[in-house]
Amino acid sequence: MIVDVNFVGLIIASIMASAVPLILASCGELITERSGVLNLGVEGMMIIGAISGFALMTVTGSLIIAVFGAMLAGVLISTIFAFLTQTLITNHVATGLALTIFGIGISAMIGKNFVGIPGKEFPVLFEGLKDTIPLLSPILFGHSIVFYFAFALPFITSYFLKKTKIGLIVRAVGDSPESASNQGINVRFVRYACILYGGAMCGLAGAYLSMIYTPQWIENMTGGRGWIALALVVFSTWNPIKILIGAMIFGGLTIIQFHMQAIGVRIPVQFLTALPYIVTIIVLVVISRDSRKIRLSTPSSLGKSFHKDN
Amino acid sequence: MNTNLKISNVTKIYPGCVANDDVSLEFNSGKIYALLGENGAGKSTLVKILSGVVIPDEGKIYLNKNILELNSPSDAKKNDIGMVFQHFNLFETLSVFENLIIDSDEQRENLKEKIDTIMKKYNFSVDLDVPVLNLSAGQKQKVEIIRCLIRSPKVLIMDEPTSVLTEQETSELFLSLKKFSEEGILIIYITHKLKEVMQLCDEVAVMRRGKLVSVSQINNENIESLANKMVGQDLKTIKKKKENTSSEQLIKITNLNFTSEDPFETNLVDINFSLNRGECLGIAGISGNGQSELFQVLSGEIISNKNSIEFNKNFIGNLNPQERREYLMAFSPEDRLEQAAIPQMAIFENVALNNFKSSNFFNNGLINESKIKEHSKKIISEFNVNTNNIDLKSQFLSGGNLQKLIIGRELITSPDLLICFNPTWGLDVGAINYIHETLIKINEQNKSIILISTDTDELLKLSDKISVIHRGKLSKIMNAEDVTSEKLGILMGGGN
Numbered sequence: 001m002i003v004d005v006n007f008v009g010l011i012i013a014s015i016m017a018s019a020v021p022l023i024l025a026s027c028g029e030l031i032t033e034r035s036g037v038l039n040l041g042v043e044g045m046m047i048i049g050a051i052s053g054f055a056l057m058t059v060t061g062s063l064i065i066a067v068f069g070a071m072l073a074g075v076l077i078s079t080i081f082a083f084l085t086q087t088l089i090t091n092h093v094a095t096g097l098a099l100t101i102f103g104i105g106i107s108a109m110i111g112k113n114f115v116g117i118p119g120k121e122f123p124v125l126f127e128g129l130k131d132t133i134p135l136l137s138p139i140l141f142g143h144s145i146v147f148y149f150a151f152a153l154p155f156i157t158s159y160f161l162k163k164t165k166i167g168l169i170v171r172a173v174g175d176s177p178e179s180a181s182n183q184g185i186n187v188r189f190v191r192y193a194c195i196l197y198g199g200a201m202c203g204l205a206g207a208y209l210s211m212i213y214t215p216q217w218i219e220n221m222t223g224g225r226g227w228i229a230l231a232l233v234v235f236s237t238w239n240p241i242k243i244l245i246g247a248m249i250f251g252g253l254t255i256i257q258f259h260m261q262a263i264g265v266r267i268p269v270q271f272l273t274a275l276p277y278i279v280t281i282i283v284l285v286v287i288s289r290d291s292r293k294i295r296l297s298t299p300s301s302l303g304k305s306f307h308k309d310n
Numbered sequence: 311m312n313t314n315l316k317i318s319n320v321t322k323i324y325p326g327c328v329a330n331d332d333v334s335l336e337f338n339s340g341k342i343y344a345l346l347g348e349n350g351a352g353k354s355t356l357v358k359i360l361s362g363v364v365i366p367d368e369g370k371i372y373l374n375k376n377i378l379e380l381n382s383p384s385d386a387k388k389n390d391i392g393m394v395f396q397h398f399n400l401f402e403t404l405s406v407f408e409n410l411i412i413d414s415d416e417q418r419e420n421l422k423e424k425i426d427t428i429m430k431k432y433n434f435s436v437d438l439d440v441p442v443l444n445l446s447a448g449q450k451q452k453v454e455i456i457r458c459l460i461r462s463p464k465v466l467i468m469d470e471p472t473s474v475l476t477e478q479e480t481s482e483l484f485l486s487l488k489k490f491s492e493e494g495i496l497i498i499y500i501t502h503k504l505k506e507v508m509q510l511c512d513e514v515a516v517m518r519r520g521k522l523v524s525v526s527q528i529n530n531e532n533i534e535s536l537a538n539k540m541v542g543q544d545l546k547t548i549k550k551k552k553e554n555t556s557s558e559q560l561i562k563i564t565n566l567n568f569t570s571e572d573p574f575e576t577n578l579v580d581i582n583f584s585l586n587r588g589e590c591l592g593i594a595g596i597s598g599n600g601q602s603e604l605f606q607v608l609s610g611e612i613i614s615n616k617n618s619i620e621f622n623k624n625f626i627g628n629l630n631p632q633e634r635r636e637y638l639m640a641f642s643p644e645d646r647l648e649q650a651a652i653p654q655m656a657i658f659e660n661v662a663l664n665n666f667k668s669s670n671f672f673n674n675g676l677i678n679e680s681k682i683k684e685h686s687k688k689i690i691s692e693f694n695v696n697t698n699n700i701d702l703k704s705q706f707l708s709g710g711n712l713q714k715l716i717i718g719r720e721l722i723t724s725p726d727l728l729i730c731f732n733p734t735w736g737l738d739v740g741a742i743n744y745i746h747e748t749l750i751k752i753n754e755q756n757k758s759i760i761l762i763s764t765d766t767d768e769l770l771k772l773s774d775k776i777s778v779i780h781r782g783k784l785s786k787i788m789n790a791e792d793v794t795s796e797k798l799g800i801l802m803g804g805g806n
Contacts, residue, residue: 168412172401179399182363183413184384296403296441 009138011255016139017213019244019251020150021046021205021222025229026236026243027153028201033233034161035194036174038303040096041081043226044103045199049074049206051107051114054217058117067146067207074203075196077103082195085305086188092303100226108219119215144212146204153201154240161240170194174299177306187306202226228277235284238297242284250280313339313374313464313496315360320369322355329355330366331520339464339496342487344507344528347517348540348738349708353500354396356517357467360498361393362386373464387413392458396470398450402443406436406453414460421460428459432486448479455486465496472506473736476596484510502540502738504533518542541740550750550772556587560758561727566618566627568607576600576782578607583777583787587726590749590759592773592790594798597764600782602644605731605762609641610634622726632666640720642730646709650716653705657697658686660704661719685722693718694744710741717748728752729760734768746772766795766802780804 025042032039039045053070057063081099084090125148126141133140161167169190173180177187209225210217228250236242253276260272288294315337322330329352337343347353358364360371362380371378373389380386386393400409407422414421422438429435434452442450451471458466468487472480487510491497499511507514507528514531516523516539523539566581578600585591595601606612608619610631619627621637631641643649651660662671662682671682686700693714697707704712713733720728733749734742749759749772762779763769769776776793778785778801785801800806 165411168404168408171404172408172412175401175403176399179401182361182383182395182399184382184387185413295443298403300403 005135006138009135011259013138013143015248015252015255016151017143017147017251018254019247020147021208021213021225022229022232022247022250023150023153023244024146024205024208025202025226026232026247027157027240028198028205029229029233030157030238030240030243031161031170031201032194032198033302034174034238034299035170035191036177036299036301036304036306037085037191037195038092038096039078039081039099039195039198040093040230041078041099041103042198042202042230043222043224044100045074045077045202046103046206046209046222046226046229047107047220048077048103049203050210050221051111051206051217052203053207054119054210055110055114057120057211058114061120063120063122063211066211067204070207070211071200071203074199074201074206076199078195078199078202081199082192086191086195089305089307092305104220111217111219114217115219117217119211122212122215144208146208146212150208151244154244157240171299174301177301177304181306191306202229205229228280231281232284235281235288237288237294238299239288242287245287246280246284249283250276252276253279313494314372315465315496316372317356317360318370318372320356320359320366320371322359322364322366328520330359330369333369333517333520333522335515335522335525337465337496337498339494340491341512342491342497342499342510344511344514345498345500345517346502346504346507346514346536346540348502348740349710350519351517351540352520353517354469355520357393357469357498357500360386360391360465360467362391387461390461390464391467392461392463392465393467394451394454394458394469394471396473398454400442400450400453403441405439405441406445407438409442409453410438410457410460413457424460425456428456432459432489434486446479447474448476448482451475451479451483463495465498466490467498467500469500470502471499472501472503480506504536504540504739507536508533516540537739540738550753556756558587559584560587560622561585561760562620563608564618564620566607566614568603568612568614570603576603578603578782581607581784583784585727585758585760585775587758588753588756589774590753590761590772591787592769592776593760593762593779593784594766594769594776594802595762595764595779596802599779599802601731601762601764601779603782604779605641605643605729608729608760609639609643635664635723635725638723638726640723640725640728642713642716642720642728642733644731644735646712646716647705651704651712654703656701657690657704657707657715658683658700660715661686661689661700664719665723689715689718689722692722693748708741710737710744713737713741713745717745721748721752725757727758727760729762731762732764733761734763734765742768766798769798770795778802 025046029039029042049070052073053066056069057066060066077099081095084095085092122144124142124144129141130137161171169185173185173187173190181187206222209221232243232246236246257272257275261269317333317335320330320333333356345353345356355364359366362383362385365381371380378389410425411418411421425438434456436449436452442453471483475483487497501507511528513525514528514536515525516536518540562584563581566578568578570577576599581604583591593601607614610629613630614627616625616628621639624637626634626637647653665671671678683700690697690700695711695714695718697711707715717733734745753759761769761772770790770793773790775787776790777787778798780802
């Protein structure tokens, strides 16, 4: 059997494409969690991003407005979360769950009018280079700008946290909000900013799904990717590079199990569908076993409300 | 240049408590000032006001005759007031250097140079690249001090700095503080330890219940006079009557061993001792030499060989703490809020926790709240716990009151043996005195005590027999009269 190298390249590219929303949402949530805030509303923010992006694209016809509109929608819904948890000091877990339920509900409501409408084609970059190098060309060229941004994001996030002063402040707030406050850092402001940033990235992840990956609106189209993104953050032990690895494994197994089902491998379908979830978590647990590193990268104040008393 | 810091008529009222009541004080550079008071006297509130963490209801602060607006910690920093808190304000998972650069406006290289200069000058050695959680308490404190020194402060405030330090680290700290003072930094030293005030400071201000009681020169004071001012009454000096104790053996430990899988724990090697009724056995040692492991083995948190512990002619080495309590043992662990009590639970609930079986607190699995509350009230009044609200969460009790509650909870069942571990750690003089009196009283009632403590003065005061634990091994048991603190010091260091 002769394997077409370009076919292999295409499979890898499709794996990468399916990893994009996970990387975007996880990297956003990672910043939120590094500041000590646990936002379980990722799924809700993603789906709001998905419907906002698709609706704006259909209504305005402008892709730029649609993408930025989806990010803004993510910011707006995360503002609710930020206001509740940071200003009114509500419980992070309960508020985040409520946000997801709210997001799924409201997106279904808005989305009623958009079911069945075909999406628009999203422009891709470097299309002319697609046939230049065997194997690598389909991987490297001919993708949307969001795709390239997503694969740069883990490295940008890592650099931001390790090398910049603002990144240091975010980590400090997540480590000990009390100490940070006593050092004159405005904990509430930092946490607001991190939550809003997380919202923007989830909104973008949603827009990618409804505008680029499968350009149409289907109710509940995020399909639990928000929860996977959350799991990736935790099991990667808050390390953006490991998020990239986890997202690739998850995307890869999702695609491969589709092909296995298509070929007719005699393994129960349920097991194949569950495979990406199980393997991703096992791999991440195994590569993140160093307890010292876990202690160093886990935000100690994660999920705890900070109330500055006077 | 001289620095003059003036606190003028400062008042701060919290709901139900006046933390600072019209306090006025004046400090001048070149001297080390002590701010002395028991826990809850208002010292910490006052220094929090000076560092901008707490805003006073009334009163003003002047630095060199200029009025200071201290609305946030950064205001204090801007005005050259440096502060080292009792609980470190460090980010454990960040490296030392990251901790230092976070609130500095300087460039990396400049800051590094500055830190190097400071470390050389004061002979500090801290590795800048390791995460803070790997440092010892003394090193963490040095990081805090360096953080203040980077800003070349005019005023340096130290809040109970020695509570987490070893003696060696304490004397190093005192040397540094004296050096800072000579260089013109005004030092305010907050403490409730009288010895330290006498050793280090030039002037002393005493606070009690939010009020300033006295300001005086150290030369005119001594430990007793300061203690009396601090507590507000003459302290009785407690002395244990040495009388012939009974010769009836209560507990006998034979060839007790414990090997831990955790590399940070100490293994216990061949522990042997016995104790008669009415006696107090003191176990001395530098912390981390196996005391907490020994406490856990004796209390049943760690289960050992059945025959290794004989108590009242029963072999109980394999029983858990609750079962041992039924044989009339009682325990007061070292960490009051982590091990002895549950901070988020009410006083009466904590009282119920050590008494699951041998009481009428529970009927058919239901909690008999009125019985427990009645019992709790009895403990509170008999053991002088300063609250009348048994629904209060135990985390809101002061250390002294919580310790009294814990000891009371254990003793009210009149056990034959009380095992306690650092019972007076971090408490003020009044509470320490009370705990000591209580421990002496139970010895007089022909009950026994095993006192594991890192405070040698306490051990010499209370024990009939003393042994020293070093690297998991117990020295031979000595009669307390034959022991001096020098001798204990040698044994604690591993000498003979």
